[in-house]
Amino acid sequence: MQPLSYARVSDVESAIALVAGDPGSSFLAGGTTKVDLLRLAVEHNDRLVDINDLPLSDVEELPDGTIRIGALARMSDVARTPIIKERFPGVSEALLLGASEQLRNMASMGGNLCQRVRCTYFRDSVSPCNKREPGSGCSALEGLNRGHAILGVSESCIATHPSDVAVALVAFDAVVHTASLGGRRTIAIDDFYLLPGETPQLEHPLARGELITAIDLPPSPLAAESLYLKFRDRQSYEFALVSVCAALEIEDDVVADVRLALGGVGTKPWRARLAEAELRGAPASAESFTRAASAELAAASPRPGNAFKVALAERAIVRGLHQAMNGRAG
């Protein structure tokens, strides 16, 4: 039994001050990640600072067309917000394909971005795991690694990032807003996720007590035709083996612009920049899609247990691009 105290705050400054001033404190939003990790003794806190009363739940359009999503907006509310469904269907679909309806009703957007990996060895609280206990080793390298990453891996950690919506946010260059004792700042979503390198315990560039306040989606005309496909062991309530967010703009049968990001294969939500570069200016054809998929996966470093993900990811990219070109039936 671990003693745990609880504080409920109603303004951003108090939330930040409480967590910044006490290494044992942590923010609590929907609790769907945090409470599990405390129960499993993977994380240890002596105080939770409940931020659910903070005024950060709105989804609004700014004058320049940016959509601002409050950090405490619930996954299910964001997925069903008309401007998200119309302008960023790939974001809406990624949200609706995550977790379960009950979880989505509780889970916040800020909490989703900060969720921890699902690696069994990380969550069993006893196996060697560099992310949980730096320097202890990585049990997944020679262990059960079927669900693990093939891109962005290191000899220290091969855990894949589990968020679905973060994949779509990476595809559309979302921006994370934060507030801390040092002031407010913005972080490009791609920089919000750190590669494991030799320090897999560091997942984000956040300071102690730094609070996510909002996520911005800048205007993106091609996002209106975006989609999110998720391939997993069962059809619901399961994390991705591979997922893809895709959007295409085609002019005269040539790819004028493209956004492509992958889930389930990277140690961070993976923007497929090599595939995008291969596609821009290329004919919108099956051959180009296949070539782009191969270009992205050429850097893959699979283990025996997850080698199947290379071909699966290539096929997922090709299917995502076909469907983005031809409509969802594609």
Ligand SMILES: Cc1cc2nc3c(=O)[nH]c(=O)nc-3n(C[C@H](O)[C@H](O)[C@H](O)COP(=O)(O)OP(=O)(O)OC[C@H]3O[C@@H](n4cnc5c(N)ncnc54)[C@H](O)[C@@H]3O)c2cc1C
């Ligand atoms: C059974 C199950 C299945 C799931 N399946 C999926 C899935 O398929 N796809 C998917 O994407 N996700 C999935 N999830 C994960 C789920 O989406 C996350 O647990 C959820 O989004 C976390 O949000 P929360 O508000 O509950 O966060 P909390 O649990 O409250 O917090 C999570 C972490 O974020 C920190 N935090 C929360 N808000 C902020 C903030 N504003 N600023 C800074 N730090 C903050 C907390 O301190 C904590 O460390 C699943 C979860 C479960 C339990």
Ligand code: SF4
């Ligand atoms: S893959 Fe990462 S999270 Fe899993 S055991 Fe290795 S270090 Fe830990």
